Amino acid sequence: MKLPPHLTIRNGHLHVGGHDCVSLSEKYGTPLYVTSEDRICDHFRAYQQALSSRYPNVQVLFAAKANGNLAVMRALAQLGAGADVFSGGELALAREAGMPAKKLLFNGSSKTKSDLALAVQHGVKVSVDSLDELHQLDAVAREAKKVAEISFRVNPALEVPTHPKIATGLATSKFGIPHGQIPAAYKEALSCKHVRPVGIHCHIGSQILDVEPFARAAKVMVRIAQELAGMGVKLEFLDLGGGLGVPYHHDTDPAPTPEDYANAVMPVFLAGIKAAGITPELWVEPGRYLVADSTVILTRVNSTKTAHKRFANVDAGFNLLIRPAMYDAYHEVIVANRADAPLTTEYTVTGPICETGDILAADRKLPELAAGDLIAVLDAGAYGYAMSSQYNGRPRCPEVLVHGNETALMRRGETLADLTSTMVHPPWQR
């Protein structure tokens, strides 16, 4: 199987960033998330470079929802990343990671008044999702005696080649304002005293492996920019969102790079802003591309059995990686302690959760397995730990970060006490 450069096989063992997964599993236990910081940084630099070599005024925002670990966000902040934040919690994480307020965009299709107040208090720009929200934000900013800078989230009504649950810019999606209504929304915003419209924003979906839809989205966005320019509005930023995917099937799926993305999008962007007579900052919001392949989950085989087919029952399930169950996502698996053994036997790798759908990997050719073997589930760095839960009374596992010669915990494992630490004893039961 084709592996990214930070994943190597030596002496039959899978290594992440040069660190032996077998040793890591012995040191930290299983299940275990293992992330290569260097891989994330390489991907960020590639994204930044691909765009800024074609246009100087670029800001890459990391979509914090993909991986909210502070160590990951700090590494990105040190390289100059901002963040797309989708909640007060993500805003707080981004600030704690060292990202300045001016590099953040508060997104969200259903914000509370306190979300809006938090954005105003921090001076974070807000991507407004409806006219109702616009007027609420105007009132919140008036109360705080401030002016909130905003963009509108544009719904570009685009079909994209991805799982329907992660297509976000369909005409039927819950996100954003239909593109035809954006000029009117802008006019409305210009009449609000405590709001200053400065940008437009869109996001068309996630895990997209064809760069052409991004060019189509850019076309919709620059057309709007031109229309706004005709109204006398010069946009200060244009945010094209994230969405670039990483291959599910390493040997057969396309693996578009930021260069491919830039080759498709930048000609449209550059011609469009020229026609509009503006030089806005170009913002992008990749999540998945930056972090997905940086991370593997190491999970131990508890038992094997042959029923109507062969099962390998492991110690991580959809409590730790819900993507296969939720989006039929395909994650490659490798037997990390015998990574060069011949693939002789078909297994379905199932987790410990009491759900029929708790399948991490179905019908995969693997070496003959036995209890104690160590399986690595690849490409788990985006929307993996971030979407984990304590379902079935399972404390979440630790996360380890590797960087150069060093490895360290970046999140301790939860304990049984963590399961109950937020629960309160109702007085009548005491």
Ligand code: LLP
């Ligand atoms: N910006 C906005 C406004 C978004 O809604 C998203 C993702 C992103 C950026 C980042 O997209 P990315 O580059 O990561 O594709 N949990 C799903 C993905 C949901 C994506 C929702 N929005 C998954 O595991 O596939």
